[in-house]
Amino acid sequence: MPAADQTALTTSPIAERAQPPAEARRPSEAHGLAWRALTLDDVPDLTRLVTQIEEADGEPFRTSQDEVAEKFDGDWKDPARDTLGGLDPSGALRAWAQVTQPPGDTTTVRTFLEGGVDPQWRGRGIGRDVLAWQIDRARQVLAATGKDVPGRIGAFASEQAAASIDLLRAAGLAPIRVYSELRRPLDVALPQVPAPQGVSVVAWSEDRDDDVRLAHNESFASHWGSEPQTAEAWRSGRSQFAPQWSLLAVDDTTGEVAAYLLSGRYEQDWEIAGHSSGYVELLGVRPAWRRRGIAPALLAGVMARLRADGIEYAEIGVDTENLSGALGLYTSLGFAPFHRSTLYTIEL
CATH class of the missing domain: 3.40.630.30 (Gcn5-related N-acetyltransferase (GNAT))
Incomplete structure (x- = not known):
């Protein structure tokens, strides 16, 4: 992109650059899941789901229940609007998503996407729908900050998580930084x-x-x-x-x-x-x-x-x-x- 075009892009209001939709696209219930926001009451079930995802993806770490509970900590977070859980007919959590925006951002206003799908429920398009909701919600959150600086929607993926990487790339996210x-x-x-x-x-x-x-x-x-x-x-x-x-x-x-x-x-x-x-x-x-x-x-x-x-x-x-x-x-x-x-x- 020419320098002049890049300057115009980053100095235009974030509310314009973020292109927030009026409503975030919610995942289809045709997948067999009912969708709602997550609460602290979901922490035990969410920990179980996160562990299953980490095991299936071959992660070299496990997220503890205390760490999962911390996802709801902070007055700057709005779980009622920025989280989503997909529950099967028995009430078990089979998919989850969260969008966070750190409150201190000054030079680049960032949103981070976290989430995943129960390994037994993969291959049905649920992950694609969940990511679409996250990106829509991230655009809304960025626009609402009113911080007219460069914006970023980001998600981390481990090197061995090929399916997650394919999903992110297909949704328009590109690799920008590698961490060891x-x-x-x-x-x-x-x-x-x-x-x-x-x-x-x-x-x-x-x-x-x-x-x-x-x-x-x-x-x-x-x-x-x-x-x-x-x-x-x-x-x-x-x-x-x-x-x-x-x-x-x-x-x-x-x-x-x-x-x-x-x-x-x-x-x-x-x-x-x-x-x-x-x-x-x-x-x-x-x-x-x-x-x-x-x-x-x-x-x-x-x-x-x-x-x-x-x-x-x-x-x-x-x-x-x-x-x-x-x-x-x-x-x-x-x-x-x-x-x-x-x-x-x-x-x-």
């Missing part, structure tokens, strides 16, 4: 990386958590796909948070949070993986403190803590096109990839 999951065994020699002079590595603490959020927003301001996190969004989705494996790098002179590493403990994944692990959720260094060796010091520190707790592997995810050199850092410390996923989007 990496892991490192902890039963071999660990790197010894001291914190640089003038910086201390300390345990995460509740009283510094909002300082960490602000440090994160600054650290990731120039990263592709990242947007500022509001206080409420930052505090949500923490059922698997592992404070004992989370660290801060603090400037000795000013007391500022210079960098941070936050981890999760996903015990439901251990049986599938065949080993225990600690997962590094977020790692960031503020610009003024970069290129001083703080990130490797934090990684070395968390690996030592994990091994001391009897954990077998450290894991971390990375954007393979990250320009900060993160992938090179992780591999230099012994991490190796074991799984990939791709973000598919419609750019508006």
Whole structure:
């Protein structure tokens, strides 16, 4: 697209670019399912369905019931309008969908699509109908934000989930970014990386958590796909948070949070993986403190803590096109990839 046309596209009102339908297309009941919004009461049945989908798709992880319940957390979410469940005549949940829009978006306003169909109910066109509803609803949500910046409708798909990838492509979503999951065994020699002079590595603490959020927003301001996190969004989705494996790098002179590493403990994944692990959720260094060796010091520190707790592997995810050199850092410390996923989007 010529630059002038692209500029016109992104500066026109989002309400025009999103092209929201008056009503989102609901899946046909001819499939044998009745459709309604999901509620917290559906969490146990939804967890069962999500697990069945993950098993059928060969995912290397499992979503816990606590994580499923968190899909309804947050005042910015509207489950009554932004979720959909398909129930069979017995009342069992056979398909689900959700559209979310993070509240802090400023440079690109994003919507994310999640959902799936019971493996025994696939091949009937249900997934296609559900995705059509999601895209329609995402267009409505984007238009309603009134944020006249570039818009994005996105969905993640694992590399081995061929049917999901085909469905997304057929609906007009295109691959835009690839993410790798990496892991490192902890039963071999660990790197010894001291914190640089003038910086201390300390345990995460509740009283510094909002300082960490602000440090994160600054650290990731120039990263592709990242947007500022509001206080409420930052505090949500923490059922698997592992404070004992989370660290801060603090400037000795000013007391500022210079960098941070936050981890999760996903015990439901251990049986599938065949080993225990600690997962590094977020790692960031503020610009003024970069290129001083703080990130490797934090990684070395968390690996030592994990091994001391009897954990077998450290894991971390990375954007393979990250320009900060993160992938090179992780591999230099012994991490190796074991799984990939791709973000598919419609750019508006």
